Amino acid sequence: MTPSDSSTDMPRRAPLPRLPGWLLMPSLAWLGIFFFIPLLLVLVISFAARGTYGGVEWTFSLANYATLLDPLYLTIFVRSLALALGTTAFCLLLGFPLAYYIARAPLRWQGIWLLLVMIPFWTNFLVRTYAWMFILRTEGLMNTVLMNLGLVASPVEILYTDGAILIGLVYGYLPFMVLPLYAALARLDYSLVEAAWDLYASAWNVFWRVILPLTKPGVIAGCILVFIPSLGAFITPDLLGGARTMMLGNLIQHEYLVVRDWPFGSAISFVLMALVLLGMMVYLEVDRGRGDGRRPSVW
Amino acid sequence: MRGRRVWLLSVSLADLLFLYLPIGVLILFSFNASRLSATWQGFTFQWYRALAADEALMASLQNSLLVASVSTMIATVLGMSAAVSLERFQFRRQQVVEGAMLLPLVMPEVMMGVALMLFFVTIKLPLSLVTVTLGHAAFNLPVVMVMVRARLRKLDPGLEEAARDLGATPWQAFQRVTLPLLMPAMIGAALMAFTISFDDFIVTFFTAGPGSTTLPLRVYSMVRSGVSPVINALSAMLVVMSMALIGLSLLLQRTGSMKN
Amino acid sequence: MLCACQPTPEDVPKNTPKTGADATSRAATTLHYFTWTDYVSEDLLNAFGKANGVKVVVDTFSSNEELLAKLQSGATGYDVTVPSDFMVSIMVKQGLLAELDLAKIPNVGLVEERLQHLPFDPENRYSIPYLWGTVGIGYDSNVIPAEPESWAVLWDPRYKGRISMLNDQRELFGAALRAMGQSANAKDPKIIEQAKAKLVSQKPLVKTYSSDNYDQLLVSGEVALAHGWGGAVARAMVERPSIKYVVPKEGATIWSDCLVVLKTSRNRELAMRFINFLLDRDVAARTTNRLLFASSNREAKPLVLAPLRQNPAVYPPDSTFDRLEWITDVGEAIKLYDRAWTELKLR
Numbered sequence A: 001m002t003p004s005d006s007s008t009d010m011p012r013r014a015p016l017p018r019l020p021g022w023l024l025m026p027s028l029a030w031l032g033i034f035f036f037i038p039l040l041l042v043l044v045i046s047f048a049a050r051g052t053y054g055g056v057e058w059t060f061s062l063a064n065y066a067t068l069l070d071p072l073y074l075t076i077f078v079r080s081l082a083l084a085l086g087t088t089a090f091c092l093l094l095g096f097p098l099a100y101y102i103a104r105a106p107l108r109w110q111g112i113w114l115l116l117v118m119i120p121f122w123t124n125f126l127v128r129t130y131a132w133m134f135i136l137r138t139e140g141l142m143n144t145v146l147m148n149l150g151l152v153a154s155p156v157e158i159l160y161t162d163g164a165i166l167i168g169l170v171y172g173y174l175p176f177m178v179l180p181l182y183a184a185l186a187r188l189d190y191s192l193v194e195a196a197w198d199l200y201a202s203a204w205n206v207f208w209r210v211i212l213p214l215t216k217p218g219v220i221a222g223c224i225l226v227f228i229p230s231l232g233a234f235i236t237p238d239l240l241g242g243a244r245t246m247m248l249g250n251l252i253q254h255e256y257l258v259v260r261d262w263p264f265g266s267a268i269s270f271v272l273m274a275l276v277l278l279g280m281m282v283y284l285e286v287d288r289g290r291g292d293g294r295r296p297s298v299w
Numbered sequence B: 001m002r003g004r005r006v007w008l009l010s011v012s013l014a015d016l017l018f019l020y021l022p023i024g025v026l027i028l029f030s031f032n033a034s035r036l037s038a039t040w041q042g043f044t045f046q047w048y049r050a051l052a053a054d055e056a057l058m059a060s061l062q063n064s065l066l067v068a069s070v071s072t073m074i075a076t077v078l079g080m081s082a083a084v085s086l087e088r089f090q091f092r093r094q095q096v097v098e099g100a101m102l103l104p105l106v107m108p109e110v111m112m113g114v115a116l117m118l119f120f121v122t123i124k125l126p127l128s129l130v131t132v133t134l135g136h137a138a139f140n141l142p143v144v145m146v147m148v149r150a151r152l153r154k155l156d157p158g159l160e161e162a163a164r165d166l167g168a169t170p171w172q173a174f175q176r177v178t179l180p181l182l183m184p185a186m187i188g189a190a191l192m193a194f195t196i197s198f199d200d201f202i203v204t205f206f207t208a209g210p211g212s213t214t215l216p217l218r219v220y221s222m223v224r225s226g227v228s229p230v231i232n233a234l235s236a237m238l239v240v241m242s243m244a245l246i247g248l249s250l251l252l253q254r255t256g257s258m259k260n
Numbered sequence C: 001m002l003c004a005c006q007p008t009p010e011d012v013p014k015n016t017p018k019t020g021a022d023a024t025s026r027a028a029t030t031l032h033y034f035t036w037t038d039y040v041s042e043d044l045l046n047a048f049g050k051a052n053g054v055k056v057v058v059d060t061f062s063s064n065e066e067l068l069a070k071l072q073s074g075a076t077g078y079d080v081t082v083p084s085d086f087m088v089s090i091m092v093k094q095g096l097l098a099e100l101d102l103a104k105i106p107n108v109g110l111v112e113e114r115l116q117h118l119p120f121d122p123e124n125r126y127s128i129p130y131l132w133g134t135v136g137i138g139y140d141s142n143v144i145p146a147e148p149e150s151w152a153v154l155w156d157p158r159y160k161g162r163i164s165m166l167n168d169q170r171e172l173f174g175a176a177l178r179a180m181g182q183s184a185n186a187k188d189p190k191i192i193e194q195a196k197a198k199l200v201s202q203k204p205l206v207k208t209y210s211s212d213n214y215d216q217l218l219v220s221g222e223v224a225l226a227h228g229w230g231g232a233v234a235r236a237m238v239e240r241p242s243i244k245y246v247v248p249k250e251g252a253t254i255w256s257d258c259l260v261v262l263k264t265s266r267n268r269e270l271a272m273r274f275i276n277f278l279l280d281r282d283v284a285a286r287t288t289n290r291l292l293f294a295s296s297n298r299e300a301k302p303l304v305l306a307p308l309r310q311n312p313a314v315y316p317p318d319s320t321f322d323r324l325e326w327i328t329d330v331g332e333a334i335k336l337y338d339r340a341w342t343e344l345k346l347r
Helices: A021-045 A063-068 A071-104 A107-122 A125-136 A141-148 A162-186 A190-198 A203-214 A216-231 A235-241 A248-257 A262-288 B002-029 B046-053 B055-088 B094-106 B109-122 B129-153 B157-165 B170-199 B202-207 B215-224 B229-259 C020-025 C042-052 C064-072 C085-093 C106-110 C151-155 C169-179 C189-205 C214-220 C230-239 C268-279 C281-291 C298-303 C318-323 C331-346
Strands: C030-036 C055-061 C127-140 C163-165 C206-209 C225-229 C243-246 C252-261 C324-326
Touching: A021 A262, A021 B055, A021 B094, A021 B109, A021 B129, A063 A071, A063 A262, A071 A107, A071 A162, A071 A216, A071 A248, A071 B002, A071 C331, A107 A162, A107 B002, A107 B229, A125 A141, A125 A162, A125 A235, A125 B002, A125 B215, A125 B229, A162 A216, A162 A235, A162 B002, A190 A203, A203 A216, A216 A262, A235 A248, A235 B215, A248 A262, A248 B109, A248 C064, A248 C331, A262 B094, A262 B109, B002 B229, B046 B055, B046 B229, B055 B094, B055 B129, B055 B170, B055 B215, B094 B129, B109 B129, B109 B202, B129 B170, B129 B202, B157 B170, B170 B229, B202 B215, B215 B229, C030 C042, C030 C268, C042 C055, C042 C268, C042 C281, C055 C064, C064 C085, C085 C252, C106 C268, C127 C151, C127 C169, C127 C214, C127 C230, C127 C268, C127 C281, C151 C169, C151 C189, C151 C225, C163 C189, C163 C214, C169 C189, C169 C225, C169 C252, C169 C331, C189 C206, C189 C331, C214 C225, C214 C230, C225 C230, C230 C243, C252 C268, C268 C281, C281 C298, C318 C324
Parallel strands: C030 C055, C163 C206, C163 C225, C252 C324
Antiparallel strands: C127 C225, C127 C243, C127 C252
């Protein structure tokens, strides 16, 4: 992945021609039919009711959304938000030093570092989650090593807990944090940082008062890119959580494929989608607020 | 100064270790003769042999390859036409269309999965490899579009204009000038889409029907039945394959940008 | 004009290998078999495939609810599936099953006494029992030397984090209900609430809810107690002899998974032939030997390996029968169970 930079874009020399209909129509139609209409269907069904053994009874009511206000479900939302926030925080903690190091590395090494960060991400997600199951189980690698080193007396039971889910999520989304952070840090005017050092600022102050404010858009981009997918995470809580914990993703799957209450599942899906869209709007606002009207830097 | 550099480097290396540890462990232990224990008990290929003998696995592999190939072809054609439309033409409400086309990229997969399932049930289309393919093409379309568009933006439209000045029709100009330059990016995008489709689990989970078990679905049911070295062997192979495909994709993109 | 020498499906005796000419004279068909994850025995399926010149494609599920959900969400290409007893009546009510032509399934006459005329389908109009057994507790006698007599052992704080429970709605609630001295088919909302409360109180002790891999967890020692189906525990016993199986004194469920043909199947003849094949005495015996679940064919039992015949996890001893109960369809009350199940998972 080459460092993104829009300065090599070719300048436009003539006004663009009008679009011939047939060029865009097929792709729009495909997305219309297989993306937007299904989503619309979800919205419509969220107002219906469930048949005795599953299926849909076509009535109209807000009952499903009202049920979501039940403390039980609000707890699930809060838990998912908390887990997503925790994932984001850890990704930021682990990712910032890494992104900073890469941004300050010699140019030809930067590409290699970025590649190294992305490669694990391109392997199968299930495989990576399974790898953590293998490592974290009671007789897994982690416990074997810890016990052989004498660091613990009996195995650490971390698999099938929230801790394991957190590890899995951080692992899965770390690259999503590193890339936007890197993009922002690469654009940083380092002379400002040097000036701060020259003025005898402490390391903490340099970070908190100089680096962080200047890279805020990148930080926010990274946070959104980690936060949104973690909210909808489904495999990680399922496999690493042992069917004991439920995040929004699991709840949706549970309602659709186990309880078979499609209308209710759709209501939950729609709320999730609303959160996603909210996150997107925040991201776009922040990005636009950079003032130069350039497109989101991640692409 | 030095102290901070060392600290940064160590955290970065620790991060890399964190990223590669699980994969490394899987590959290493796929050669371990012990079935359950995490201690090394000898080098063996037996798990790989067991993989080759697993018929259901081979069938699911076939399904995955089929779905990935077809959905990639559809996504590439559609994604390319979308990229060209957005980059080389203007039309009203361009921003809206752009945003709409990017939406699948941020939508949580579980939502896409359930939405597609509901859709197919409502139109009474039975779940099968066909429905899986339709869904895959949908979420890969934006991927191809974004990647091709990034390349397109860096191409000089003047080249095409020059061709037209010399008498070529717009289509000929596109076909003879832009398309060859775009080819590496297109293939790169296709490889990326192929990998994404091949590895996809969630959307497939909701849209698969009888006999349409793909490889990730099979892996999921294997993983649910417990930890086993056969899964390690399978994972190792999937990792190597993904890395090879993506490496190829990047190489092509780099070649493309160097040519320009 | 139809050639009289063209063999029709009914003429062909079951299990005779086809000659090359016959196999190609019929278009290659596929039989779609949707079954439990632990019911797949590839050699037996291949044997059927070869004998009939067809391909058998298997997909799996791990709970009755998952089966129903898949069928309701449009997976209509399946021919044969294996719902549990109570699910058969639900599927009949939903119009999902094809009526069986018992003339094509002569092996139905060999079904065990106990499994004949079951309340949900006394005439075998839609289903035929295939495998059966009990639900109980698998435990490691190295950790728990004295045989646990009661369900209460699964609520014992001494074993915190070493317990696994079935991830099956009716069975999980069934365990709690029987432990409370109630029927597993309770319909009273108050009783269901109490069962839910009991399960919620148990949750901190439970390591995982699993219907798939609890046998592996027992073998690897990750859990010392597993709520499970007998056959799976029997499999764990093979790998770790210290594992034993018990049906608690308060009682448990007896279950039978039944072979059915789906109404949307396009190969009904073939499907019924497949069912007959699975019920054949030798095939049934081999199935039990391989999968460690008891077959419904009474003539198969003498052919089953002796250790399995005597294993209480596979063939329940007569003494257990008075405390066993069938799970039945609870009608509208299922919504109460669904809600309670979700609430349990959310806590």
